[in-house]
Amino acid sequence: DAGVIQSPRHEVTEMGQEVTLRCKPISGHDYLFWYRQTMMRGLELLIYFNNNVPIDDSGMPEDRFSAKMPNASFSTLKIQPSEPRDSAVYFCASSLGVAVNQPQHFGDGTRLSIL
Amino acid sequence: RKEVEQDPGPFNVPEGATVAFNCTYSNSASQSFFWYRQDCRKEPKLLMSVYSSGNEDGRFTAQLNRASQYISLLIRDSKLSDSATYLCVVRNTGGFKTIFGAGTRLFVKA
Numbered sequence: 512d513a514g515v516i517q518s519p520r521h522e523v524t525e526m527g528q529e530v531t532l533r534c535k536p537i538s539g540h541d542y543l544f545w546y547r548q549t550m551m552r553g554l555e556l557l558i559y560f561n562n563n564v565p566i567d568d569s570g571m572p573e574d575r576f577s578a579k580m581p582n583a584s585f586s587t588l589k590i591q592p593s594e595p596r597d598s599a600v601y602f603c604a605s606s607l608g609v610a611v612n613q614p615q616h617f618g619d620g621t622r623l624s625i626l
Numbered sequence: 627r628k629e630v631e632q633d634p635g636p637f638n639v640p641e642g643a644t645v646a647f648n649c650t651y652s653n654s655a656s657q658s659f660f661w662y663r664q665d666c667r668k669e670p671k672l673l674m675s676v677y678s679s680g681n682e683d684g685r686f687t688a689q690l691n692r693a694s695q696y697i698s699l700l701i702r703d704s705k706l707s708d709s710a711t712y713l714c715v716v717r718n719t720g721g722f723k724t725i726f727g728a729g730t731r732l733f734v735k736a
Binding site: 542544546553554555556559561566567602606608612614615616617618619620 | 657658660668669670671672675713717722723724725726727728729
């Protein structure tokens with residue numbers, strides 16, 4: 512079975528550019544999560560969706576960040592304009608939220624470097 | 627104070643050793659608990675869920691102490707392949723907001 516698929520795997524761009532990260536959750540999963548991981552701050556939850564609806568975006572660092580989930584099989588995380596401090600690994604995860612103890616399954620992540 | 631706290635380590639142990647990690651959480655209403663494993667430059671992967679009565683999966687044993695608000699992970703007969711970062715994960719009530727600890731690094735040496 513296919514897991515969570517993220518693209519691109521690596522992204523290097525100059526500050527000020529728009530960055531779009533993509534995620535395809537596991538088929539049938541109704542929860543989707545976006546995380547950011549850095550050495551300094553560890554793994555931080557940015558936003559999560561349930562049935563394509565954003566439930567909690569309190570972790571989104573600022574207005575430069577936005578996330579959408581237009582359908583059950585696709586989500587994007589956009590940074591505009593990007594800054595060097597946005598450099599991190601961004602993970603997407605999905606889970607089947609029938610019960611609260613369902614674990615999350617992570618994609619391989621996108622390694623983002625803003626120069 | 628962080629919601630989930632772990633000793634960052636590193637723990638350096640020889641093969642065959644038994645090692646234990648603890649994790650404390652601050653929200654008494656936390657509902658679900660997990661241990662994840664993360665290898666260098668890889669994604670986190672579920673190691674095991676943690677149940678109230680404690681649970682075991684091969685060489686791994688997880689325990690939950692709600693009164694003291696901590697969970698633990700015990701690894702017996704450590705293998706070289708156990709070298710990784712172990713993340714304590716807490717899910718709070720009222721939704722699926724999930725908090726990850728910063729992780730404990732384990733190095734198992736031959």
